[in-house]
Amino acid sequence: MASSILRRFIPRKTTWMYGQRMMSSTIDVSVDEQTGIALMKMKRKPVNSLNLEFLQDIRNTIVTLEQNKKCKGLILTSDVPKIFSAGIDILEMYQPNEERLHNFWRALQDMWLQLYMTPLATIAAINGHSPAGGCLISISCDYRIMAPNYTIGLNETLLGIVAPFWFKDAMCNTVGYRETEIALALGKLYSTDEALQKGLVDEVVTSEQIMEAAQRKMLEYVKIPNMARAMSKQLMRQETADKLCSTQDSDVQNFVNFCLQDKVQQSLGFYLEQLKKRKSK
Numbered sequence: 001m002a003s004s005i006l007r008r009f010i011p012r013k014t015t016w017m018y019g020q021r022m023m024s025s026t027i028d029v030s031v032d033e034q035t036g037i038a039l040m041k042m043k044r045k046p047v048n049s050l051n052l053e054f055l056q057d058i059r060n061t062i063v064t065l066e067q068n069k070k071c072k073g074l075i076l077t078s079d080v081p082k083i084f085s086a087g088i089d090i091l092e093m094y095q096p097n098e099e100r101l102h103n104f105w106r107a108l109q110d111m112w113l114q115l116y117m118t119p120l121a122t123i124a125a126i127n128g129h130s131p132a133g134g135c136l137i138s139i140s141c142d143y144r145i146m147a148p149n150y151t152i153g154l155n156e157t158l159l160g161i162v163a164p165f166w167f168k169d170a171m172c173n174t175v176g177y178r179e180t181e182i183a184l185a186l187g188k189l190y191s192t193d194e195a196l197q198k199g200l201v202d203e204v205v206t207s208e209q210i211m212e213a214a215q216r217k218m219l220e221y222v223k224i225p226n227m228a229r230a231m232s233k234q235l236m237r238q239e240t241a242d243k244l245c246s247t248q249d250s251d252v253q254n255f256v257n258f259c260l261q262d263k264v265q266q267s268l269g270f271y272l273e274q275l276k277k278r279k280s281k
């Protein structure tokens, strides 16, 4: 059902399939053909940050699962302890090669469109911190379950950058306009409990229980007649996706122009330094 626009770009073939298992260097996927549920574990160490190749791998995996007639649902989680995803790999934006920067943003757009509009039912099992791009992946799923004592949110302003309009739209669709307005301005990272209270996540369970809870909820989703479930998702999301589909080229150009500004480069350099300093404390 994902529109033909979403299929314009053929993803890189870096994911290998062995029976019901698919593997790449950054993703581990298994499909239970009895239940129709796939489990995708992100494993790009140290923090599952999203670089060009990782984004292509994620999208490629979703496309492959969509083509598997037995697969109806996808649970997304992390294989890296305590971190779901640290969001965009800041090194893609800092002192970038301009051509790669274009390709990188395009890959992020394409991954998002694929995930946001996939006819598969999707559940994020958020078993670690989930800032910025990690939060985007989470809110693009149909349902979110989070483990305690982590953080999630669109913290872009803390890096001196701005969340793109489609991050903002996905957030607005999840927690509403006013909460998004506050969250974006302050670069707010919500604790698990706050996220539950604001509706940014749907359920909180312990890290030990999270996979079982995700499986249980997914069984509810895949029991619903597939086409009706997928079409109701399309009904809710198509308008938001179309907004980006119709402006993908200009969005890439805006991002590249924004990123290449001296002020933005300085902010990113400063933020990276802080990350390293924090580590040495």
Ligand SMILES: CCCCC/C=C\C/C=C\C=C\CC(=O)SCCNC(=O)CCNC(=O)[C@H](O)C(C)(C)COP(=O)(O)OP(=O)(O)OC[C@H]1O[C@@H](n2cnc3c(N)ncnc32)[C@H](O)[C@@H]1OP(=O)(O)O
Residues within 6 Å of the ligand: 046, 047, 049, 083, 085, 086, 087, 088, 089, 090, 091, 129, 131, 132, 133, 134, 155, 156, 159, 161, 162, 163, 164, 254, 255, 258, 259, 275, 276, 279
């Ligand atoms: C008007 C037009 C507008 C157009 C739009 C313009 C711009 C929009 C642009 C971009 C949108 C961006 C969205 C994003 O996703 S930005 C990324 C935001 N991410 C973060 O802020 C997370 C930062 N990381 C952390 O907070 C912690 O690392 C974390 C809590 C995830 C984990 O902590 P932990 O203590 O376990 O690990 P660390 O020691 O901090 O990290 C290990 C290692 O990894 C490096 N690192 C961490 N995060 C990133 C990252 N996102 N990218 C690259 N590298 C990262 C960290 O520096 C350490 O490296 P090293 O010291 O071991 O070398």
